[in-house]
C-alpha cells in the first residue's frame with residue numbers, strides 16, 4: 001500500500017495488459033512494494049505455510065473427488081479403489097489425509113503467534129476476526145471430510161457431533177434433521193457433507209484473500225509489537241520475505257512428506273479402516289486430534305461438574321457443554337476487546353507472557369484429555385483445564401491488562417531498547 | 423532461528439497429542455516383532471508373503487474374505503501370469519446376465535477380486551455361531567495399535583514401523599491361544615484378544631499346511647508368514663511409497679539447502 005512509485009514494466013506484453021488491467025501494478029505494489037518490519041521471525045512464515053496447505057488440499061481434494069463415490073454402499077470401497085487401483089491414488093489420498101493435520105498444525109501455531117505478539121490488537125482486529133472465522137470453517141470442512149471415507153469413526157464421529165445440535169432449545173431437532181437429511185446419519189447425510197466439503201474450501205479461500213487484503217492495509221505486526229518508524233525499519237516483502245518464507249515452506253513440505261511417505265496413518269484412527277457399521281459402536285469414539293481440545297471442553301460439562309452446577313437451574317448439561325464449546329472459539333474473536341493492555345508484544349509484558357504460555361500448555365493438555373476416555377482423573381483434570389481456559393480469556397486477560405507494568409518499549413525496530421532515550 | 427526451533431518443538435508436541443487420540447480397543451500390548459518391511463528402506467519378504475498366501479488359501483479363506491484384493495495383485499508377490507490365472511481359476515464367480523438374461527457361474531479371472539467364502543455378513547455369522555470373521559483386506563491397518571502409550575507409539579511410528587503393530591497383533595493372536603485357561607462355552611482363551619475370549623478356534627496347528635518351498639510349517643512360522651501376507655494386503659503400495667519417499671525427501675533436502683543459501687545472501691545486507 002504505502003506508495004512505491006508505479007513500476008515501469010520492460011516487457012511490452014506486460015505493459016499492454018497492465019494499462020488495460022493493472023494486475024501487474026497491483027502485484028508489484030502489494031508485494032515488491034510492500035514493506036514489512038525487518039525483525040520478523042519464522043513465526044511470521046506460518047501464514048504462508050497455511051496458504052500452501054490450503055492450495056495442496058484443494059488440488060488433492062479435486063483429484064480425489066474425481067474418483068470418489070458419495071454413497072453409503074460405495075464410499076468406503078471407492079476410497080480403497082483410490083488407494084489400490086488408481087495410479088498414485090494412495091499418494092493423493094495420503095497427501096489429503098495428512099494435509100488436513102498439517103494444515104491444523106500450522107494454523108494453530110499461526111494463532112499462537114497472534115496471541116503471543118498481540119497481532120489481534122488495534123488496528124488488526126478484522127484480520128484476526130477473519131482468521132477465527134477461517135478456523136471455524138476449517139473445522140467444519142475437516143469434520144465433513146472425515147465423514148466421507150465412511151469408516152467406523154466417520155460414521156460414529158458424525159453421529160456424536162451432529163447429535164450435539166439437538167441440545168439447542170426449540171430449533172435443535174430441526175437443525176439435526178436438516179443436517180442428516182433424514183432421521184439418522186445416512187446416505188443423504190453423506191451426500192450433503194460431500195457437497196459442503198467441496199464448497200467450504202473455496203469459501204475459506206475467499207476469506208483468506210480478505211484476510212490478506214486487510215493485512216496489507218495495516219501491515220504486518222512484528223515481534224516487538226511496535227509500528228515501523230520508517231524505511232530503516234522495514235524490508236520489501238519481495239524479495240526478502242519471499243526468500244525467507246520459501247525456506248520455511250520447504251521445511252513444512254518436508255514434514256508433510258515425511259508423514260505422507262513414512263507415517264501416513266499416524267495421525268489417523270485405525271478404526272476408520274473398518275467400514276461404517278451402524279449396529280456396532282466402537283469402544284471409544286474419538287474425533288480427529290485437532291478437535292480434541294474442544295471436545296474436552298464439551299465433555300467437561302457433566303451433571304456433577306463444578307462448572308455446570310452453578311448454571312444447572314438454567315439448562316441441561318449437554319446444552320451447557322455445547323455452548324461452552326462454541327463459546328471457547330467465539331471468545332477468541334473478541335480477544336481484541338478482552339485484552340485491555342495497549343502493549344502488543346508479550347516480549348514487553350512480563351506477566352501476560354507467562355499467562356499466554358500457560359494457556360498454550362492448557363490447550364495442549366485439553367487436547368490430551370480429549371483423547372482419553374471420560375473416566376478417573378481425566379474427568380477432574382478436564383474440569384480444571386476448561387476452567388482455566390475461560391478464566392484466562394474472561395478474567396485474567398482483561399485484569400492483567402489493567403495492572404501489569406510493561407517493560408519499556410524500544411524507540412524503534414532498528415534501535416535497541418537501551419538508547420530508548422530520544 | 424531459536425524461535426524456529428521452539429515452533430518445531432510445538433509441532434512435535436502436537437504430534438504427541440495426536441498419539442494420545444488414537445486409543446484403540448484396550449487389549450494387551452502385542453510384543454514387537456521384527457518385520458522386513460519396517461524402517462525407511464523396508465520391503466516385503468516375498469518368500470514369506472507367498473507362504474502366507476498359501477496359509478490363507480488353505481486355511482483362513484474358509485472363513486475370512488479378502489474383498490479388496492484382486493488376483494492380479496498377486497504379481498507383486500512374485501507370482502507370474504500363468505500362476506495367477508491358475509490361482510484365480512480355482513474360484514467360481516457369478517457373472518451375467520448373459521444374452522438369455524441369466525446369471526451364470528464361471529471360473530474367476532485375474533481381474534476379479536478374491537471371492538469371499540460367504541455371500542454376506544449374515545451367512546458368515548450363521549456359519550460361525552454368530553461370530554463374524556472380519557475381512558482380511560485391511561485387517562493389519564485396522565488393528566495397528568501401540569496407542570495409548572504415547573512415547574512408545576511415537577517412537578514406533580517415527581522409526582518407520584508404521585502399521586506394523588497390526589502385524590504384531592495378528593502374530594500374537596495366532597500364537598496366543600492357551601487351552602488350559604478357563605473360558606466360556608464356545609469361546610477360546612487368547613492372551614491378546616481384547617477380553618481374552620475369542621470365537622475363533624485356533625486356526626493353525628503344527629504342519630497345518632505343507633509349504634511348497636519346504637520350509638518347516640511350525641506354528642510360529644505360519645503365523646509370521648500369514649502376518650506378512652496380511653500386511654501386504656493392507657498396504658500394497660508400501661514399497662512404492664517408501665522408495666518414492668526417499669527421492670522426494672532427498673529432493674526437498676537439496677531444495678532446503680539452496681533456499682537457505684539464497685535467503686542468507688538476500689538478507690546479508692540487512693542490518694539487524
Ligand code: HEM
Nearest residue numbers: 057058061062064065068097100142145146148149198201
Ligand atoms: C480446507 C481444506 C480441506 C480440508 C481441511 C479437508 C479435510 C479432509 C479430511 C480430514 C478428509 C478425510 C481424510 C480421510 O481419512 O480420508 C477429507 C476427505 C476428502 N476430501 Fe477434503 N479437505 C479440504 C479440501 C477439499 C477439497 C477442496 C476437496 C474437493 C474438491 C476435497 C475432497 C475430499 C474428498 C473427495 C475426500 C474423501 C476421500 C478420502 O477420504 O480420502 N477436500 N478431507
